[in-house]
Amino acid sequence: MKLNDALLGLVFLALSIAVLVTIQGYPKIPGQSIGPGAFPGLIALLLGGCSLALIWRGWQERRAQPLVALGAWLASPRHLLNFCLTVVLLLFYVLASETIGFLICGTIILLVLFFSLRVKPSLAIVLALFVPLVIHLIFYKLLRVPLPWGVLPVLW
């Protein structure tokens, strides 16, 4: 998905303006001549300047560079689905892992992605069951990372 530089420049310009507006509310710190707003403000100004240059460049090349050039994958349902699934599965992990646990979440993520990438079903199922177990064992026991058990009982 390729956007014209001018379009991206506008996005960054909006970001730098938003930062500049936000820092107006920051307090002065007694004993410090430079408040907490100065550094982000300076960066936002520089970013704003760069955005203007980017907009200018995009505008000059508006003939050669279309406003939005959709990647070929956006037209292919299969690739679009793969992309969205990855995003959704990460979101799913963030929301659900505490409740249902790492092992179940991990198995679901792998199973869905393997199927979506058309891995041989038998292999997909074996790996989706096996890989999260191994990861959990290594991280939980060896590296002492408190991966959540969720609905499963504590096995080790």
Place this chain on the structure above:
Amino acid sequence: MLHAYAQAFALVFDPYVLTVILCSALFGLFVGCIPGLTATMATALLVPITFFMPPVPAVAAIVTATAMAIFSGDIPGALLRIPGTPASAAYTDEAYAMTKKGQAEIALGAGLVFSAIGGLFGTAVMMTSAPALAEIALQFSDFEYFWMVVLGLAGAVFIGNSSVLKASISLLLGLLVACIGLDNPAGHPRFTFGNAELTGGVSLIPMMVGMFAVSEILRYMVHMEPPLKLATEHIGNVFKGMWRLLKKYPWPLVRGSVLGTIIGIQPGSGADMAAWMSYAMAKKFSKEPEKFGTGHVEGIVEAGAANNSALAGAWIPALVFGIPGDSITAIAIGVLYLKGMNPGPTLFINNPQNIYAIFLVFVLANLIMLPLGWLTIKLAKNVLRLSRDILMPTILLFCIVGSFAINNTVFGVALILVFGLLAFVLEENGFPVAPAILGVVLGQMMEENFIKSMIKSDGDPSLFFTRPIAMGLAISTFIILLWPVFGWAWRKLRTA
């Protein structure tokens, strides 16, 4: 002194100590390979185990594990474009470009051999002049640190092959991300939207995992071409051709080792910063800077040497004054106290055999890195033979666990998603992501040192230029920044 070294030899070449070194080496190699797990984390995990060890093996475990972790972070970077540790992120694109050209063995071999040489260099410096260097490091103040950070940032913009404007924007985005949270000199929460997790700011690791690994996975999900045919069968002897490289690039090796050691000695900056700065420097001084980013080994030679020499450098102020050079030595100092080896000049005078034993461990760790690293590369290259359809989802799961482990919260997982999507869009549009990572590495240091300097000088900025070392660093910064302008003016004058 010779007698003390003989005692130190006896302390180190003891079956128990050697076993500890071997085990922690394997542990370090494993931790470094996994995106999200860092050398610092390897150290923190070793601490409870070292409770039960005598002093020398306790320190040996930490030294060995961190040296291995910093090297093995190169492996996933070169093979999959997913750096294992932030110190490898500087040259990940370069190493991956080499892999695509079928030169994976040169990229990995250079990382391995020159990491070991850099580590040995840093060790030699530590052995010969630790107390004197630590005294000098203590003279550095915020004014000097400020210029060092600016120097690092100036180099970043020129790292890759993309347009300077887009690299600058990427760097500025990184600097803005570094502003998020409460950990700024004013202690005022910025851009947190009232969220407790955001008061902690955006940690570097989830951001890096998101921008490199998750964006790579997203790119794989949408790629339309048949999978890249990687020339894996070529990964034969990783040591082949290293002698040639050594003869071809002696200066980058020396520069990287020296710069790495210096940066390591400075409190608060470690292997990450050393790798970034020396990679930028390699490009600056190279005879063929146009080849950088296309799979050119020169930068890997210099940066690989730099990040391992920084590890040794960081121990210098830690041993002499108990001041940590990086986050790893911060933990190690605690272990030293626990073992009755209290840091300080007396450590070098009373019972010197202990400190010599630590030196020997450094030498040993960098030497066994060669065979063990070779073995790891041999095993790791099989990863390339696996079908990517199986590999990519599995890596995604590792990314989730790694980013969770940094602060043990799913907030890290949310961050990899956000930064994965951001990096995906940026890269599609020709923005390099590496400068954004560097912005986060250095942003906080830059602001802090600037504000501290201004408080100390009662708001008078002239001290940034009048202190001797600060002035020297300021001049170098301006030369680097204005070099392209000079070159342009020179060409103009000649043609006119």
Place this chain on the structure above:
Amino acid sequence: MKTIFKVAALIAALVAGSAQAQYPNRPVQLIVPWGAGGGTDATARIIGALLEKELKQPFNVVNRTGGSGVVGHDAIARAPADGYTLGLITVEIAMMHHVGLTALKPTDYTPIGLMNADPSGINVRTDAPYKSVKDLLTAIKANPGKFKASGTGQGGIWHLAIAGLLKDQGIDPGALPWVPSQGAAPGLQDLVSGGVEVVPCSIPEARAMIDAGKVRPLAIMDANPPALYPKLPTLKAELGTDWQIAAWRVIAAPKGIPADVQKTLGAALKKVYDSSEYKEFMAKQGYGTVWADSDGAAKFMAAADANLGAALKAVGLAK
């Protein structure tokens, strides 16, 4: 198929059996709001290791860092109150809410036991001309704004320690501007390089520099001299003031854990505190040890909260 059933039955029996067992029957998390390598982390790791020995379940130390402690303290308070998540809360919990950084107060936790307190020292460079706190304070008073101090972030415990002392001695806290730093180590380095003149911080933090002959402690803000340097005078002896301040650490659980769990933990923690391993560890690192049980720790924190709040207001750090 039969074997699968047998295994399933076995697992079910195990699960059911362990569910009825006494607390703790699974690993416990010990959240530390500060990073690996610091004093709080080290203290938590030794307490965790000893509790593990006492209660026969793993006590995993989990670092939740960032936001000057806000993130970790928040995570401890919001964890399920079942005794399987504990935390090591620090003096900042009695300071941050006065400054408006969080709504959390000491009363949002169930304290299990007070484990340690490190009073603040006052350190100068070895070659500094002042021989006593009195000399130093006179010099600060005579040259307001000339000297700088460092050792923690803006509004941190050591900042408050020195600002409160100045206020107590009738000197404007603004006479000694504060240079924020990431902790005592960079502050001490700044002291040696000549960037600042005073670093108030705990004795174990300054120990390596003191022993290296780079830094000289002038006094301690405590009732008694520290064990490491028994000749170091107290503020009371030097100035006759009662100004005292210390960084302390309390093992705490989220509010509302079951009473029997609290009792089990309290008893185990007391044993840990009394163990020779804990005493030896803390003495080696130079950390001070203090004990108070659940009620005692709650009273201790309430008093500290009131004192620190008043001090923060007096020196103008609280809003």
